[in-house]
Amino acid sequence: MALYKAILTRNLPKVLTNQSRLLSLVPGEPEGPSVKTSSVPGPKSQQLIKELEKIQQAGSVSLFADYDKSIGNYMVDVDDNVFLDVFSQIASIPVGYNHPGVLKLLSDPHNVRTIANRPALGVMPGADWPEKLKSVLLSVAPPGHNQVTTMMCGSCSNENAYKMMFMNYMKKKRGGDDFSKAEMDSCMINMPPGAPKLSILSFRGAFHGRTLGVLSTTHSKAIHKLDVPAFDWPIAHFPQYKYPLEEFKRENQQEDEKCLAEVEELIEKYSTIAPVAGITIEPIQSEGGDNEASPEFFQKLQKIAKKHGCGYLIDEVQTGCGSTGKMWCHEHFNLESPPDIVTFSKKMQLGGFFHSSDFMVKGAYRIFNTWLGDPGKIVILQGVVEAIKRDNLLKQVEETGKVLRSGLSSLEKKYPQHINSLRGRGTFLAFNAPTPAQRDKIVGNMKQEGVIIAGCGDLAVRLRPALVFQPHHAEIFLGKLEKVLSQF
Numbered sequence: 001m002a003l004y005k006a007i008l009t010r011n012l013p014k015v016l017t018n019q020s021r022l023l024s025l026v027p028g029e030p031e032g033p034s035v036k037t038s039s040v041p042g043p044k045s046q047q048l049i050k051e052l053e054k055i056q057q058a059g060s061v062s063l064f065a066d067y068d069k070s071i072g073n074y075m076v077d078v079d080d081n082v083f084l085d086v087f088s089q090i091a092s093i094p095v096g097y098n099h100p101g102v103l104k105l106l107s108d109p110h111n112v113r114t115i116a117n118r119p120a121l122g123v124m125p126g127a128d129w130p131e132k133l134k135s136v137l138l139s140v141a142p143p144g145h146n147q148v149t150t151m152m153c154g155s156c157s158n159e160n161a162y163k164m165m166f167m168n169y170m171k172k173k174r175g176g177d178d179f180s181k182a183e184m185d186s187c188m189i190n191m192p193p194g195a196p197k198l199s200i201l202s203f204r205g206a207f208h209g210r211t212l213g214v215l216s217t218t219h220s221k222a223i224h225k226l227d228v229p230a231f232d233w234p235i236a237h238f239p240q241y242k243y244p245l246e247e248f249k250r251e252n253q254q255e256d257e258k259c260l261a262e263v264e265e266l267i268e269k270y271s272t273i274a275p276v277a278g279i280t281i282e283p284i285q286s287e288g289g290d291n292e293a294s295p296e297f298f299q300k301l302q303k304i305a306k307k308h309g310c311g312y313l314i315d316e317v318q319t320g321c322g323s324t325g326k327m328w329c330h331e332h333f334n335l336e337s338p339p340d341i342v343t344f345s346k347k348m349q350l351g352g353f354f355h356s357s358d359f360m361v362k363g364a365y366r367i368f369n370t371w372l373g374d375p376g377k378i379v380i381l382q383g384v385v386e387a388i389k390r391d392n393l394l395k396q397v398e399e400t401g402k403v404l405r406s407g408l409s410s411l412e413k414k415y416p417q418h419i420n421s422l423r424g425r426g427t428f429l430a431f432n433a434p435t436p437a438q439r440d441k442i443v444g445n446m447k448q449e450g451v452i453i454a455g456c457g458d459l460a461v462r463l464r465p466a467l468v469f470q471p472h473h474a475e476i477f478l479g480k481l482e483k484v485l486s487q488f
């Protein structure tokens with residue numbers, strides 16, 4: 001309690017007036033962004049970047065933050081610049097910085113010990129682990145799911161989910177869980193039948209992580225893949241829609257059909273090379289440029305997966321935890337049955353996946369690692385889930401999303417030479433610039449105005465605010481964007 005009070009009373013820049021403070025879901029927010037240094041990163045950040053560069057590759061570091069001073073939707077950097085954060089640490093901060101509910105839970109002595117004594121969860125979990133899984137994680141599970149495996153990050157969640165799809169495929173093929181001697185011997189030297197030739201079908205533009213296995217299903221940027229051996233697995237085209245959607249219904253439907261036909265062709269083709277054990281897909285391709293596909297596309301893809309006995313994995317690492325207005329983006333798709341596997345990480349604080357009970361792997365240690373997640377992160381997630389439920393944050397996302405969408409749509413009409421193709425759901429929105437250089441300029445100039453947004457794909461600007469981003473924050477963002485666009 002004392003800890004979070006101290007943070008809230010810290011020397012913050014000008015805070016909100018009494019009236020607007022009432023409006024803010026996280027108390028103590030400043031009244032707006034303010035950039036004091038002539039360029040960002042400022043001198044203190046630049047100094048720290050130089051220091052870091054001496055000991056590690058720091059080319060991706062854009063500034064150093066002061067997490068004691070940051071609050072709600074505002075990130076304060078070491079040069080005392082105050083930013084409205086519309087990117088929230090690569091879409092991973094769910095309820096803003098220093099949320100009082102989260103800090104309160106973290107100051108509870110039992111929870112402090114939970115953090116201090118990180119167990120090997122697959123071997124000696126604490127007594128409250130099953131209850132915590134049920135009351136926190138499963139309380140926000142996608143409809144139809146009641147089995148969960150926890151992991152460390154998005155990539156390792158997908159890695160282990162792919163393993164689960166392979167294991168399930170082979171279990172069905174061999175008609176049970178008993179392995180032959182030939183399988184046991186051959187897997188030790190990476191040969192079939194124990195290490196079978198199987199594949200995961202993925203989509204161009206997808207991002208499922210950077211570790212060795214999932215990297216074969218990541219296709220968003222060459223820089224992520226260069227020099228690393230990859231599996232020859234099937235890669236289908238993801239629909240590329242024309243905007244506005246209402247004007248291009250027929251063309252976009254044809255695009256869906258073309259991509260779905262390719263999926264079936266690839267499944268047939270690979271049946272003799274490396275049969276497709278699973279299909280992996282993001283509900284909105286995020287790193288690859290915020291490419292969306294229709295609910296019908298996802299429904300038909302599920303039918304194809306069932307027809308060919310492939311697992312159907314929806315990767316909700318970036319889209320999960322509320323920012324599309326539903327806890328899980330695939331809930332917008334009205335699928336005929338739950339996806340076999342739904343992976344998560346980022347805003348959920350720890351990685352993992354929900355899966356159908358058919359996919360449960362018999363035998364210990366097949367899906368396993370030392371930590372298998374972290375009960376300390378479940379404490380944070382508990383605060384997040386409580387805030388989502390208490391403050392009705394999914395409704396909040398919908399309302400703020402409407403303000404953002406209508407403001408962006410007006411800007412798109414006013415500045416069609418600078419922005420186009422507005423898309424997305426809830427506050428998980430994006431628009432395109434005409435060229436990569438112009439996109440980077442929008443992102444850079446917005447930062448100088450005190451607003452953090454980010455690019456994805458070649459042309460897109462993506463918005464990833466926290467769930468506590470409210471209409472008054474949206475107005476500030478829109479005002480700054482208008483200023484930047486009008487100066488081009």
Ligand SMILES: Cc1ncc(COP(=O)(O)O)c(C=O)c1O
Pocket residue numbers: 153154155156158207208209210282286287315316317318319345346
């Ligand atoms: C859809 C998706 N899957 C997987 C990952 C990988 O997650 P991580 O960076 O935690 O390994 C990301 C990360 O951006 C992602 O957006």
